[in-house]
Amino acid sequence: MEHDLVNVRVEVADGIALVTLDRPPVNALDSRTWCELTAAFDSLGARRDVRVAIFQGAGRVFSAGADLADSPRRYRPDGRSEDGGPQGDPRQQVDPGLLPRQAFWALYDCAVPVIGAIDGKAVGAGAVLVSLCDMVVATPRFELALTEVNVGVLGGVKATQRMVGPYLAKRLFLTGEFIGAEELYRRGAIEAVVSSEELLGAARGLAAKIAGKSPIAVRLAKESANRVEYMDLKEGYRTEQDYTTRVKRYADSTEAGAAFAAHRAPDFRWE
Numbered sequence: 001m002e003h004d005l006v007n008v009r010v011e012v013a014d015g016i017a018l019v020t021l022d023r024p025p026v027n028a029l030d031s032r033t034w035c036e037l038t039a040a041f042d043s044l045g046a047r048r049d050v051r052v053a054i055f056q057g058a059g060r061v062f063s064a065g066a067d068l069a070d071s072p073r074r075y076r077p078d079g080r081s082e083d084g085g086p087q088g089d090p091r092q093q094v095d096p097g098l099l100p101r102q103a104f105w106a107l108y109d110c111a112v113p114v115i116g117a118i119d120g121k122a123v124g125a126g127a128v129l130v131s132l133c134d135m136v137v138a139t140p141r142f143e144l145a146l147t148e149v150n151v152g153v154l155g156g157v158k159a160t161q162r163m164v165g166p167y168l169a170k171r172l173f174l175t176g177e178f179i180g181a182e183e184l185y186r187r188g189a190i191e192a193v194v195s196s197e198e199l200l201g202a203a204r205g206l207a208a209k210i211a212g213k214s215p216i217a218v219r220l221a222k223e224s225a226n227r228v229e230y231m232d233l234k235e236g237y238r239t240e241q242d243y244t245t246r247v248k249r250y251a252d253s254t255e256a257g258a259a260f261a262a263h264r265a266p267d268f269r270w271e
Contacts, residue, residue, distance in 0.1 A: 008036040010043070015051040015211040016204065017044055017112070021129075022058035029063060029125050030070035034099035037129075038106040045111030048270060051211040051218060053110065054203045055133060056117040062142070063126025066100070068151065074099065100125060104159070108132045109226065111219050113210055117203035118142045119196050121178070128156045131163040134222065136190040137202045142181040150176045162229075163189045214252040214268045221247075 007023040019040050021027045029037075044050045057063055073081040079093035080086065092098050107114060107129060116133035120141050127144045130136060146156045146169075157173040164172070164179070164187060172179060181193045194202045210218060224243040228236035247253050251271040259266035 005036045005040060007033040008040045010040050012047070012049055014208075015049065015215075016207045017047075017050045017053040019044075019053055019055045019114075020058055021056070021063060024059060026061040026064035027057045027059065027126070028067040028070075029065065029100070029103075030067040031074060031099055033067075034103045037103040038099075041103075041106040041110045041114070048215070050112055051213075051215045052112050052207045053114045054117050054200070054207055055107070055114050055129070056200070056203075057120065057126075059120070060141075061120040062118050062122045063129060064121065065124025065126045065147070071153075104128060104132055111222070113218065113222050115203050115207055117199050118190075119199055121145070123147055124156055128159040131156075131159040135206065136163075137192045137194060137199065137206065138181045138184070138190050139196045139199050140181050140193055141196070142184075142190075142193075143178040144172070144184065145176060145178040146172045147176045149174065214247075214250075214256050214266070215270060216250050216252050216268075217247050217256065 007021070009018075009020040009022055011018045011020075021033070021037070023030070023033055041053075044053055074092065075096045077093070079088055079090065081088060087093070113134040114132075116130050116136040116138075118130055118136055118138040120139075121143045122130045123145050124147055127146055130144060144160075144164075146160060148154050148156060154173075157169050160172065161169040163169075164184065168179070168187070171177075181190065184190050185193050191206065192202055220243055224240055228239050231239060252266075252268045255266050255268060
């Protein structure tokens with residue numbers, strides 16, 4: 001499906017997928033782009049040559065959020081994107097928030113870890129995309145905001161709570177104000193703040209550490225972390241133990257232990 005992508009690019013090298021959101025001028029998210037993001041992140045799970053992903057935005061804005069010209073078309077109750085036009089997918093007619101949700105969950109549930117490499121502003125739905133990455137590196141120009149309240153809509157606070165905590169997320173949600181990279185770093189929400197020239201290298205360095213691990217173990221580890229995120233302590237730890245049992249079924253798990261004991265590089269074979 002990747003050859004059909006227009007606003008999202010996927011490039012793979014050395015086990016790392018580089019996913020680029022590229023819809024000039026500000027990477028606003030319209031219906032096509034939502035669908036392409038879903039397709040891009042879903043496709044990574046089917047590829048054995050992908051062990052980790054980096055997510056970036058082209059240009060000087062990571063994403064200005066939902067395309068305000070496109071959203072009213074998605075929310076038309078008659079299921080038409082324009083007067084006199086054909087009716088579209090009935091699932092989207094009765095659930096106009098379906099496309100953004102599918103894209104968000106494709107990112108959050110992506111089979112491989114996703115590192116956000118964020119340069120510039122991430123606004124509204126763009127802030128949600130950043131918040132759903134597994135880890136984030138950014139430049140000093142990165143600013144995050146939930147500006148929905150300024151334009152008469154709502155959304156994004158739950159995902160942002162994961163990144164910045166409930167109190168700061170609520171402040172951002174109610175005020176529509178921006179928060180910068182340095183404060184986000186100080187609060188532990190992002191891994192590092194580096195120059196624009198160093199951003200992709202920093203993300204690749206982090207990605208390379210993950211790509212060197214067992215690909216089976218990494219996928220199960222991410223799935224486990226997502227599953228236990230909202231469990232209580234006891235149920236969460238029991239679930240983690242179950243994932244340990246699952247990963248130990250694989251020869252790659254034995255190879256990881258043997259390589260560690262022998263002080264040598266492991267030879268993982270997806271087995």
